[in-house]
Amino acid sequence: MSFAVAAEAYDRYMGRYSALLSPQLADFAGVRAGQRALDVGSGPGALTGELAGRLGPGSVAAVDPSESFVAAARDRLPGVEVHLATAEQLPFEPRTFDAALAQLVVHFMADPLAGLTEMARVTRGGGVVAACVWDFAGGRGPLGPFWEAAHELDPAVVDESDLAGARDGHLVELLTKAGLSAVEQGELTIATSHSTFDAWWAPFTQGVGPGGAYVARLSEEHRAALRERCRALLPPAPFELSAVAWAARGRP
Helix, strand or coil: CCCCCCHHHHHHHHHHHHHHHHHHHHHHCCCCCCCCEEEECCCCCHHHHHHHHHHCHHHEEEEECCHHHHHHHHHHCCCCEEEECCHHHCCCCCCCEEEEEEECCHHHCCCHHHHHHHHHHCEEEEEEEEEEEECCCCCCCCCHHHHHHHHHHCCCCCCCCCCCCCCCCHHHHHHHHCCCEEEEEEEEEEEEEECCHHHHHHHHHHCCHHHHHHHHHCCHHHHHHHHHHHHHHCCCCCEEEEEEEEEEEEEC
């Protein structure tokens, strides 16, 4: 999946959720002072910033395949080592990091197993590899109402529920196949407040991710119908939505 969009567009679409998820994933991975950590598929830097705050910028590295996201992360987080690279080809020597984390990215890797295997390669023995993906299959991700409305209007729509890691147990399966041991699963839960319906809807019109790409392909009439069906499914504004991500961690 390509994310050739401005970092600010991603911030409005998914960054509003990932910023809340980052502390929980860092806690789940046991990130603590004195460690060196890698953020794989960093985007504009939500998790990277959390790691830098805990460990110091000089103890954090990040990679992402999007040039705009890499530029934003470098600008926002001086002192952090940020590379333009994919998860499947990490530009680091073996056993460089104490922790390698992938937040909301395994399902977008071209080869999730290869990406997780690379994360294990660059993590020291006794360290941790951890990842999380929204529970799209269970309908508990933050985009649940959007995809529910899309399915009602277009039963053939392809959503994100079949992507890697988006169902119960799949991240554990992937980490185990990547050679990690003592693999454990967890759930991370966030809650976000939305002041108006339009504040919730507008980011879907920016072409970001599968949801934004789907909206961009629609006719004006179908887009309006989708917007109004979403409005009907959501509570009256202001409203709060909760979301759940599957998480898994293992040892190299």
